[in-house]
Amino acid sequence: MTTGTSGSPGVLDLPVGSTERLLALLDGRRLSPAQRRIGQFLIDHLGEVVFMSSVDLAERVGVSQPSVTRFAAALGFSGYPALRDALKGIVLGTVGDSPEEARRNEFQAAIAAEQANLEVLHRLVATPDRLIEAGRVLAECDPLVVLGLRLSLPVAQYFTYSAQRVHPDVRLISLAGSSASDALLQAHQAGASWIVAFLMPRYAEEALDVLDYARELGMKVALITDNPLVPFATAADIMLPAGVGSRLVFDSHAAPMVLASLLVQAIADAAPERAQARLEAYEALSEARDYYRS
Known part of the structure; x- marks a missing residue:
């Protein structure tokens, strides 16, 4: 983990192209005024957002926590945790170039989580x-x-x-x-x-x-x-x-x-x-x- 240019902890340096990838997630979405405020905050503070809970983000933006959840859904994610995972991938430079691939990875992550649940069950009945x-x-x-x-x-x-x-x-x-x-x-x-x-x-x-x-x-x-x-x-x-x-x-x-x-x-x-x-x-x-x- 690195720190931002300010040197304060909890802020990641952004790789080249990260803003463009985030804009690609936002592109073409019909967002409410509150959701647009959230989107602009993400653009301005992407290196910080990946460490924030939905409550933290709502407080920083000045909107309700359900507004953050609805924002994630408007971008095609199941919830804020899935959106934050995609944002982490953007910050770390590990997601694909398109929003579609980010959401496809989300589906794979959901299956991986179920595989983990089945592995725990497997150990239980050992x-x-x-x-x-x-x-x-x-x-x-x-x-x-x-x-x-x-x-x-x-x-x-x-x-x-x-x-x-x-x-x-x-x-x-x-x-x-x-x-x-x-x-x-x-x-x-x-x-x-x-x-x-x-x-x-x-x-x-x-x-x-x-x-x-x-x-x-x-x-x-x-x-x-x-x-x-x-x-x-x-x-x-x-x-x-x-x-x-x-x-x-x-x-x-x-x-x-x-x-x-x-x-x-x-x-x-x-x-x-x-x-x-x-x-x-x-x-x-x-x-x-x-x-x-x-």
């Missing part, structure tokens, strides 16, 4: 005892309750659909409020002792309410979330973390989806004869009903 134990207790729980609200719902739906093929009674709670309480009470009265909860960022407060009620009923919680240090981790009897990708407009859930599949496998392995019988029955039904095209 010692599979916790996953195996989760499969055992969930296989024994009948009925088995699954919780997934808002953006966590697609992962919960995938788990539920798959688990229903190897477990006799899997019930998904996908709505909050009184509907969730009714479903949870009914399942508990039918014998449910565990709830599998998928809670990914942003963590829905209403999902935490469902977990609180499950604990009131005496149920245990198998929690699948992105970070083992989340504040509500104390609600979990079994914690299975899987990181989410946060470099795009919406989080991506590659690792949680893989973990959901692993957990279904663990449930099947815990009761192999039952799982095999149910899978064969489903295959016979799908053939008789022509569910799929060959």
Whole structure:
């Protein structure tokens, strides 16, 4: 790292052509007055901006923090962190000559982040005892309750659909409020002792309410979330973390989806004869009903 001509820390010297590359990012964009102010600040202070958070930049320019986020989106980036990464590349002379290549590198970076999440998951299951134990207790729980609200719902739906093929009674709670309480009470009265909860960022407060009620009923919680240090981790009897990708407009859930599949496998392995019988029955039904095209 170098310092600017002023000699003050936190300011990078700019390579030849850096201003032109930045102007290329701004070229042709329909920007609001506030966004134009941000763009001009970038041009005047590029060597400093790469060290600033969105809050810092907003304060220096005199705009709101959401204005900075919208500015990044107007340039075609998923958010300010992605824009700042591209600006760092400009300052270090490592990005391509066009805005299109900068955004293409952003897509590659998003995939690389997911690969890192999968590598962490790979290390987690290198010692599979916790996953195996989760499969055992969930296989024994009948009925088995699954919780997934808002953006966590697609992962919960995938788990539920798959688990229903190897477990006799899997019930998904996908709505909050009184509907969730009714479903949870009914399942508990039918014998449910565990709830599998998928809670990914942003963590829905209403999902935490469902977990609180499950604990009131005496149920245990198998929690699948992105970070083992989340504040509500104390609600979990079994914690299975899987990181989410946060470099795009919406989080991506590659690792949680893989973990959901692993957990279904663990449930099947815990009761192999039952799982095999149910899978064969489903295959016979799908053939008789022509569910799929060959």
